[in-house]
Amino acid sequence: MKLNTIKRTAICVSLLAAVSCTSNFEDINTNPNGITPELYEQDFNHIKGSFAPMFNNILVLTPEWKYQVQQGLQGDIWSGYMATGTAFRGGTNNTTYDLVDGWNGFAWGAAYGDVMFNAYNVEQKAKGKYDQFYALSLILKVEGMHRVTDTYGPIVYSKFGTTDATIPYDSQDEVYNQMFKELDLAVAELTKRVDANETSTFVTTDLSAYKGDYKQWVKFANSLRLRLAMRIVKKNPTLAKTEAEKAIAQKFGVMTTNNDIFKVVSPTYTNPIATISNAWGDVRMSADMESIMGGYADPRLAVFFSPSVQFPGQYKGVRTGIEIAAKADHVDFSGIGAIVNSKEIVLMNTAEVYLLRAEGALRGWNMGGTAQSLYELGITTSFAQHGVSGVATYITDNVKTAKAYVDPNFPANNGAAVNNVTVAWDAAAANEVKLQKIITQKWIAGFPEGQEAWSEYRRTGYPKLFLVLKNTSGGKIDSNLGVRRVNFVQSEKDGNPGGVATGVTKLGGADTGGTRLWWDTTGANF
Template sequence: MKLNTIKRTAICVSLLAAVSCTDNFEEINTNPNGITTQLLEQDFNHIKGLFGPMLNNILVLTPEWKYQVQQGLQADIWSGYMATGTAFRGGTNNTTYDLVDGWNGFAWGAAYGDVMSNAYEIEQKAKGKYDQFYALSLIIKVEGMHRVTDTYGPIVYSKFGTTDPIIAYDSQEEVYNLMFKELDIAVAELTKRVDANEVSSFATTDLSSYKGDYKQWVKFANSLRLRLAMRIVKKNPTLAKTEAEKAIAHKFGVFTTNSDLFKVVSPVYTNPIATISGAWGDVRMSADMESIMGGYNDPRLAAFFDTSVQFPGQYKGVRSGIEIAAKADHVDFSGIGGVVRSKEMVLMTTAEVYFLRSEGALRGWNMGGDDQGLYESGITSSFGQHAVSGAAAYIADNVKTAKAYVDPNFPANNGVALNNVTVAWNAVATNEVKLQKIITQKWIAGFPEGQEAWSDYRRTGYPKLLPVLKNTSGGKIDSNLGVRRVNFVQSEKDGNAGGVATGLAKLGGADTGGTRLWWDTLGGNF
């Protein structure tokens, strides 16, 4: 995280401590090899060195077990993307809805120890002086921290960096409003620099696929705005429409080609899912993926998954939330495939943006296209991203639907097909059916990034997922509704109890995995 090797996460065990650490940045950053501040400031190295840890910890790249507890045993499971045949903690864990505090703090710790803290330091060093870096840090901060508020609900945001004895939480509504304003600042600043033909000084240290290209960063900011706008559509439809149309109307617009998609490219580390699935055998294709993609005979299956060792030539998934006697029972089902065997972590796809626009058009917003055309462009974009042929025939299929799930080893895990929509667009279908098609295809195209898929499932109820068969939540989480959020973290309860109390008051419900977030409202989608 630092220009030397000291990690703030090793120093600050709670958010309160993490904030207090901001008072001695220079002391912590003193390089024992004698590099002076003047040398570090040449070519902005005292600022640029802070971006790598931000980008590398939106999703933790190493060690792999940290990713596993940050997201692998949370959103990747709850989204219906993956399942585990490993009986962690005797089979009583996040996958069976007994949320493990010892796991669930890692998403918080990575965000505050590496994303939020470095964004704060960049703000102190760059705002009003080197605003191009401040603007870039805001975009990365929003990308990293919206995931945190979408996991926990109220979080520390506006008060981060203060020395107050109690660090108050912002409500999720307040966080979203601040994020929209931060994207405004970033887009305006970087657009101005593109218009001036400024050569980026961020290229050599930009670990994203953009390599310092300001115009691409603006497109990402606009696309991110569109994602956040859609998230709040049921809670504040007026603001959602305004923000979404603002993203589309900007002269640089949003993602339109696969070269636009946003990914972190590590010079060293392979996507941690490759190890968790391949070397450890801890995650497998989910039963939901087998049911939906298998039912559609989706050509992308081979890009996403390996065929089963136990059942050669077949794609076999594991149902989540089942009784597990031994890891060997399902370890020879389908592992996660070539999509994770690279040094890339894709955090936002062009396909997602087309599906967001399709949903917006379905709602009557000005999205620069009609709902059907944008929907079909989303599918085509996903096929292109994975170099898979057959998109046109897939788009035209109005027969195939999801298939029933069969566990050939344990029939008690079988499940009926729930997601009963075809791929082909139907202009006379209800808006609800059209939305189900959009979100189902968006869910497929987003694999393997489970955070966004989990959020979409909570917001819309789509795609329809198989309920867990083993629920160890003690009644806190409904088996049919799934996990809605993660409990506030123990380090905060120990070190910032007063702040947690403000968060609980703004949550509006019990501090359990069954309490809905602000944007996760009851009722229909229209």
């Protein structure tokens, strides 16, 4: 992955887009305005231009088809959030575990072509001179790239920007260690500026809801540290505890109110899921969501999904990994609801942070509260985020569980409920049951951000999801385990084959969707 070809590589990975590729890409230091460097550097214009592509490509906001292949037909499906009734590639595709290389390169291409590339550009122009911008770019880089390593495993990270013939991959533990150090730097730099009452120079550049507020960015960085710490808990519990407690102990702490939510606020683009669901009819509510949220009679259901057209007043989901004869078979089931009819794309919410803290407390860490109190705060905060009432009743319900799934059009797709835990906290329950409750509620609260939900499902095994009924992986992916990762991308195999070889070695298994990542160990949760 050579720096002078990365933008071209990122564009050329497309299989679905009718685009042509050219070698006429501008150098990262080209002055786009034809003015003197001194004038261009006024108000940090030479740096600010790199931020919008980073914000807009953590999740690709436009065009919608690119989001669909970046995440819609990966994490959104494998997390159990959504399902499709469209028989892409004749019904043999990611949803039936035959991973499509032409789709799966887009998560890599967007991350390197827009997030990593622009973070490198900011580093070259701002590090040691305008370190507030460097710090902010590091937080965005970690937010964007942890998703990539959690998709593929080993990735190009520490050696990005070198011009060697072979660019080696870092192992996942190496990537995580570097990310923790980058968050250390960012938090220290921005905290210093808050303490000095420095006026933010990021106000007009900030596409989040934080409006350039350095303190808010520190709280997000701490929350992101907590997420990463929990991810590695089964492989390096000592480091996980240290990093998690560091996040809580930092003077500004983690996200605690819904005003702290990290979201990209787009001036023009609505969440691409709205188009994919409502205009194209390519995604529908999943059978898992119907089973779990429907079984709980969860009031958030009406915000997350729209009632079925075929069965008015009902919420009907589609099971993933089924035989699909025609799109019309399920297109009138429940689409994705009002939650995606917005120009605000949530990448991390405060409910998740409370539920991460609940798990930490369950493990005996100092999280600033008990497991039960933080668990209930997480649910309460999620209800408040969506303007939904009834949390007091919901949070104490120790009767309702997930319900069986019934496909009224095709009974062969029916399935008995599998995620059989109630909502109410049970102090006498085993830690494994308590964890299942926590992760189930985190899964609900995180909707519709499927990448994170897929990662947590792989890490913990929760919530329990319906198995696919049609597995076309040719034995590469176990139906009982689901997709564990995405294959290394073809553009890298063509342009950096030696680097890919280092990645396969560090992966420690075959380059298939069935090989577990470093943190995705077979070990017990406790």
